[in-house]
Amino acid sequence: MSTEPLSRARIVAAAIELIEREGADAVSMRRIAAELGVGVMSLYNHVPNKDALLSGVAEAVLSEIEFTDDPGADWTDRVRVQARAFRQIAHHYPRCTMLVVSRQVHSPAGMLPVERALATLRSAGFDGADAVRVLRVFIAFVVGSLLREVGVTPAFAPPREDAADPGVVDPALFPEVHALSALLDGCDHEGDFEFGVELMIRAIAVHPARREGTRTAADALGKADVDT
Amino acid sequence: MSTEPLSRARIVAAAIELIEREGADAVSMRRIAAELGVGVMSLYNHVPNKDALLSGVAEAVLSEIEFTDDPGADWTDRVRVQARAFRQIAHHYPRCTMLVVSRQVHSPAGMLPVERALATLRSAGFDGADAVRVLRVFIAFVVGSLLREVGVTPAFAPPREDAADPGVVDPALFPEVHALSALLDGCDHEGDFEFGVELMIRAIAVHPARREGTRTAADALGKADVDT
DNA sequence: ATTGACGTACGTACACCGTACGTGCAAGCT
DNA sequence: AGCTTGCACGTACGGTGTACGTACGTCAAT
Numbered sequence: 161m162s163t164e165p166l167s168r169a170r171i172v173a174a175a176i177e178l179i180e181r182e183g184a185d186a187v188s189m190r191r192i193a194a195e196l197g198v199g200v201m202s203l204y205n206h207v208p209n210k211d212a213l214l215s216g217v218a219e220a221v222l223s224e225i226e227f228t229d230d231p232g233a234d235w236t237d238r239v240r241v242q243a244r245a246f247r248q249i250a251h252h253y254p255r256c257t258m259l260v261v262s263r264q265v266h267s268p269a270g271m272l273p274v275e276r277a278l279a280t281l282r283s284a285g286f287d288g289a290d291a292v293r294v295l296r297v298f299i300a301f302v303v304g305s306l307l308r309e310v311g312v313t314p315a316f317a318p319p320r321e322d323a324a325d326p327g328v329v330d331p332a333l334f335p336e337v338h339a340l341s342a343l344l345d346g347c348d349h350e351g352d353f354e355f356g357v358e359l360m361i362r363a364i365a366v367h368p369a370r371r372e373g374t375r376t377a378a379d380a381l382g383k384a385d386v387d388t
Numbered sequence: 389m390s391t392e393p394l395s396r397a398r399i400v401a402a403a404i405e406l407i408e409r410e411g412a413d414a415v416s417m418r419r420i421a422a423e424l425g426v427g428v429m430s431l432y433n434h435v436p437n438k439d440a441l442l443s444g445v446a447e448a449v450l451s452e453i454e455f456t457d458d459p460g461a462d463w464t465d466r467v468r469v470q471a472r473a474f475r476q477i478a479h480h481y482p483r484c485t486m487l488v489v490s491r492q493v494h495s496p497a498g499m500l501p502v503e504r505a506l507a508t509l510r511s512a513g514f515d516g517a518d519a520v521r522v523l524r525v526f527i528a529f530v531v532g533s534l535l536r537e538v539g540v541t542p543a544f545a546p547p548r549e550d551a552a553d554p555g556v557v558d559p560a561l562f563p564e565v566h567a568l569s570a571l572l573d574g575c576d577h578e579g580d581f582e583f584g585v586e587l588m589i590r591a592i593a594v595h596p597a598r599r600e601g602t603r604t605a606a607d608a609l610g611k612a613d614v615d616t
Numbered sequence: 617a618t619t620g621a622c623g624t625a626c627g628t629a630c631a632c633c634g635t636a637c638g639t640g641c642a643a644g645c646t
Numbered sequence: 647a648g649c650t651t652g653c654a655c656g657t658a659c660g661g662t663g664t665a666c667g668t669a670c671g672t673c674a675a676t
Binding site for chain 1 (some may be wrong): 486489490491492499500502503506507510516517519520521522524525527528529530531532533535536539557561562563564565567568571572579580583584587588590591592594595
């Protein structure tokens, strides 16, 4: 068949495809080798070990983010675009997403998003230190959201009627949970994410450390309101 | 030695201790059995399988959150307290935290925090639907923060002078990252978390869907400012 | 043209994993 | 007494990551 010379890229690609097809638990060196029609140990000529392979997967997925950053656009729109770009790859590689967020990435692939985000926050009026902190909060939100979104979706198939709902909550002990159980069970991930992004944008907009603002006295309010 | 009758609780406790001592990768049924001075298969009399054991670990850790919710306090303080309660257990069981956040918990242990949080958000002036959405955003932030905090701390020991910093970033390609590299490398987790909590609180405070506000015209501002 | 070094593919082997299955023992009930 | 039940345990099977040795290209220097 394909006498293609077997490269790290091919191995990583096979791993990604395997993960998306059968889940992260299905990944094993033997499985990937079989997928490529190749001996197990041949993989080790291109990849030092399994962990490095998975890092390669994370990096490859991350590097597929499409950043069409327009420095001239309103900073709120830039934030929206960048947040959605992250979510888009999570949708394209749902089973790989957990892998990406579980391992911190120290590579150029993970750096470009950071660069773009920092530039956006600077344009929103933050100085360096605050831009970094705001960025970290935003990343935390995005990562947490995606993790929930993919974590709740391990098996697309069943309507999930397992031992969760039968234990209908005791209204006396958990009145709020009981009253809102319909909302808590439902999952409009798209809507939840957009809601969160708008909330974060608003939080950034009213942050007291911003220099030039929406000039709606938001920063003045923030200053007066927030001081401990 | 201890002729203690071996129970699910003892097994879970041993697993937690093992994880904290040697990391999550060290957990194996054989290892835990050895730790307890017991045959491997004896464990299966109390735990159906390894995955259930890990769920037990997650639930046990989660149930140790200390919630001293004061319904009379200012809602902002209640939010602060609850957020810190989460972070506190993450500090007490750093290596278990990844496990807790990676698996969605459907158990009473995970429900009490939700109940408290919803009550707090209701007291902050949100109706049911918005309370749920705001809560999800907040949880996403907390989970993302803790994940970063523990993910960046797999091995406490080395000062981490691996292949990350030597590849000093190209100032031309990544000007912002280069300029702020000192800030990006440092990690004041405590400060970052508190910064994020305050940012989230401010975001909640100015949210247009709140009924009664801090009466600082924050909601009025929010309404005027945010409408697309 | 011969030799040697080198990189790649591969098979074998080892230690470890989760767990299905069968066996024996001790306690409690009839 | 007999019987049942439940727990501790050993063995065994199929799977895992990967260290190590081997065989076979290709290319450089002789």
